[in-house]
Amino acid sequence: MEFLVVIAFFGYIYYLRNYADLRxxxxxxxxxxxxxxxxxxxxxxxxxxxxxxxxxxxxxxxxxxxxxxxxxxxxxxxxxxxxxxxxxxxxxxxxxxxxxxxxxxxxxxxxxxxxxxxxxxxxxxxxxxxxxxxxxxxxxxxxxxxxxxxxxxxxxxxxxxxxxxxxNPQTSTTSKAPFFDKRLAINMVMIVMTSVLLVYVIKNAESIHLPYLVAVFAAISIGFVEPYRGWLLAVMQCILLVAGYFLLTSRPDDRARQELENFSLYGSMILTFAASFLGGFLKRALNMK
Structure with missing residues (x-):
């Protein structure tokens, strides 16, 4: 976890240094x-x-x-x-x-x-x-x-x-592309699938490492497929994680196991936002080349 935080921090600094220019x-x-x-x-x-x-x-x-x-x-x-x-x-x-x-x-x-x-x-x-x-x-x-x-x-x-x-020189009468479109709908289906996978991993993993790894890869995918609307998919994934975990699974009786699952769940939610953020910037950086 600490390693991922360090990566996220330096990734953000790298973004500010190289890609904060939106031109x-x-x-x-x-x-x-x-x-x-x-x-x-x-x-x-x-x-x-x-x-x-x-x-x-x-x-x-x-x-x-x-x-x-x-x-x-x-x-x-x-x-x-x-x-x-x-x-x-x-x-x-x-x-x-x-x-x-x-x-x-x-x-x-x-x-x-x-x-x-x-x-x-x-x-x-x-x-x-x-x-x-x-x-x-x-x-x-x-x-x-x-x-x-x-x-x-x-x-x-x-x-x-x-x-x-x-x-008004800034006025434009052209209708912009809709925020919700077919591509976003398809990506939402992908988020449902990754959320199901994450809940399954959280319930069955023996440590926090596998859920965190799956969450990072899933979130980077969010950033790549939707570099500008990825925040919506990240929010959706977090909501599905919480709903799926608390509504569709049973709580373990063992307190240690319960704490492990809680760490995995909430840590995965945090990593979903951080990694989707970095994934989006990485996609934009690749597009600039």
Missing amino acids: TPSEKEATALSEGIKLYENGRTGDAFAYFDSKIRQKPKSCIAYLYRALCQKELQNPDAAIADMQAGLSYDDQVFPLHLELGKLYFEQNQPDKALVALNRAVALSEETSTDAYHWRAKALKQLGREKEAMHDAAHEVELKAVLST
């Missing part, structure tokens, strides 16, 4: 590449291109470096190279809104509205109603494809969204 990987990249971004924004396209070209050689999976090298290529009248860079950036991270938006704009400007529409559809989905640009350019692509009604709808929504954002 996305692309946002961190943009901050790290701010020098080159300023060069591009100040019109020093040649210098910016050299900067981002160097960064890509150093870090070949930097999607933001690919984005800005592509923008430089576009300014230097190399549209094919720009498209190739944007596609390379998306191959490493397809969740970056500006990459989809700029790729869609470039396809539109190259008179490829079909490809532009695909990229801009993705840009609209990723924008989460925080930018009007995706709607603006998608309306243009739809119009070029002769889909006038849809183009007018996007143009009208662009005006509406612009008014909303001017009033």
